Amino acid sequence: MKSKIKTPSESAAVLTNLVLPGETNMLNNLFGGELLARMDRISSIAAKRHSESYQVVTASVNHVSFNTPIPLGSIVKLEAKVTRAFSTSMEVYVDVWIDDPVKQVMIKTNNGIYTFVAVDQCNKPTEVPQIKPETEEEIERFDAALRRKQLSLILAGRLDPKDAHELKALFMG
Numbered sequence: 727m728k729s730k731i732k733t734p735s736e737s738a739a740v741l742t743n744l745v746l747p748g749e750t751n752m753l754n755n756l757f758g759g760e761l762l763a764r765m766d767r768i769s770s771i772a773a774k775r776h777s778e779s780y781q782v783v784t785a786s787v788n789h790v791s792f793n794t795p796i797p798l799g800s801i802v803k804l805e806a807k808v809t810r811a812f813s814t815s816m817e818v819y820v821d822v823w824i825d826d827p828v829k830q831v832m833i834k835t836n837n838g839i840y841t842f843v844a845v846d847q848c849n850k851p852t853e854v855p856q857i858k859p860e861t862e863e864e865i866e867r868f869d870a871a872l873r874r875k876q877l878s879l880i881l882a883g884r885l886d887p888k889d890a891h892e893l894k895a896l897f898m899g
Contacts, residue, residue: 730855734864737776737808741768745800755795764804769818769840772806776816777844777854785841788874794835801825810871814851815843817871
């Protein structure tokens with residue numbers, strides 16, 4: 727196992743783009759699929775930074791929230807960080823913002839949670855460093871990542887619900 731423990735900020739990646747006409751729907755808002763592609767790219771960069779691996783693969787898109795449309799011409803800022811590392815997989819949280827330079831505000835529009843697996847040159851999973859969260863938000867996301875993983879394993883039939891101790895604690899107090 728890679729013994730180094732890293733912080734989420736060491737994996738931080740930022741992508742800033744304009745929303746162009748060819749990327750919008752009939753309502754002149756950014757296509758959801760275009761946003762998903764951007765989120766996948768930036769989260770893969772965060773996963774590569776954390777894993778110190780040349781190759782990471784998207785294992786799942788655990789959650790994506792489309793809360794606010796992103797209009798044509800907007801400056802879109804995506805921020806990604808690894809929130810938790812397991813043995814070979816990493817959860818990456820992506821926050822999406824509209825950067826309004828006129829009003830000098832950032833408007834949160836979307837977020838998403840991706841899971842990546844680090845792989846070696848033979849495409850075999852390889853171990854990744856563990857995470858030590860520092861901020862309150864990082865700690866909350868770190869703790870929630872284990873619950874999300876347990877739920878995913880239950881739904882996939884790979885974990886017996888009675889063994890999902892984090893989920894029990896959430897619902898049973």
